[in-house]
Amino acid sequence: MKVLCLSGSARAASFNSALLAVAAADLASRDIDVVRVAPAELTALPLMDQDLEAASGLPEQARALKAAFHKADGVVLACPEYNGSVTPLLKNVIDWVSRPDEALPAPACFQRRPMALLAASPGALGGLRGLRHMREILGNLSAMVVPRQFALAKAGDAFDAQGALRDSKNQEAVAGVIDDLLYWMEAIHGKG
Ligand SMILES: Cc1cc2nc3c(=O)[nH]c(=O)nc-3n(C[C@H](O)[C@H](O)[C@H](O)COP(=O)(O)O)c2cc1C
Structure with missing residues (x-):
């Protein structure tokens, strides 16, 4: 089984990319094939422009991302x-x-594809409000957004120098989201 992992921040010290790395390590420990999308692949995408699309079709970077989504059995988005x-x-x-x-x-790329949502913020809600919007956007595209999600609050204090989560409860919350994702991947795609 293959899971695509993508962070919505290109910031070098991104908390969301750090949280995604924790999720990716959890997936790898369960023998899941993890495909990380580099932030440069996202920043290289032009801003959505229908004139550009009409003139020259999808940009190469968009076609590559579409193929990566399509090949994945599941997706983790850090938002x-x-x-x-x-x-x-x-x-x-x-x-x-x-x-x-x-x-x-x-x-x-979206229909019936299991997708799990994570967020991290220095704030008290951990980015929870953004996840509501993301869930709605992906639902409109017929993705199977798994019920469990995790928003890491006070992210500035949450990681140690090695990038691990200091609080085991946060680590367990990430693992719970991954449990849900794998459940739905197996339910939809079968083991393999
Ligand atoms: C334009 C802008 C708006 C923001 N709005 C919010 C917000 O609504 N809620 C929140 O928790 N943090 C907000 N933040 C702070 C981000 O959560 C913070 O910069 C965080 O580190 C971004 O994620 P990253 O670390 O993965 O880059 C905002 C930051 C920017 C630049």
């Missing part, structure tokens, strides 16, 4: 919260990946 909602970086990825082309019709 920073900007002004109570999703980051433009992540929304831009979703907008491009949602577009049809000759290789993959529009819903193919």
Whole structure:
């Protein structure tokens, strides 16, 4: 089984990328094939532009991301919260990946695909409000967004120097989200 892991922040010291790394390590410990999308692959995407799309089709970076989503049995998204909602970086990825082309019709990358949501913020809510919006956006694309999610509050104090979560309860919360993701991956795709 293969899981695509993607962070909605390209910031070098991103808390969301750090939380995603914890989730990726948990997945790897369960013999899941982890595919990490590098932030540079996301920042290289042009801003969604229908004139550009009409003139030259999907950009190469968008086609590569579509293929990565399509090949994955499941997806983990680490979603920073900007002004109570999703980051433009992540929304831009979703907008491009949602577009049809000759290789993959529009819903193919999202429909029935199990997706798990994480968030991290220095704030007290951990980015929880942004996850509500993300869940709605992905639901409209017919993704199977797993019920359990985790928003890491006070992220500035949450990691040790090695990038591990200091509080075992937070580690368990990440593991719980991964449990849910794997449950739905197996239910939808079967073991393999
Ligand atoms: C434009 C902007 C808006 C933000 N709005 C929120 C917000 O609504 N809620 C919140 O918890 N943090 C908010 N923040 C702070 C981010 O949570 C913080 O910068 C966080 O570190 C971003 O995630 P990252 O560490 O993965 O890059 C905002 C930051 C920016 C730049």
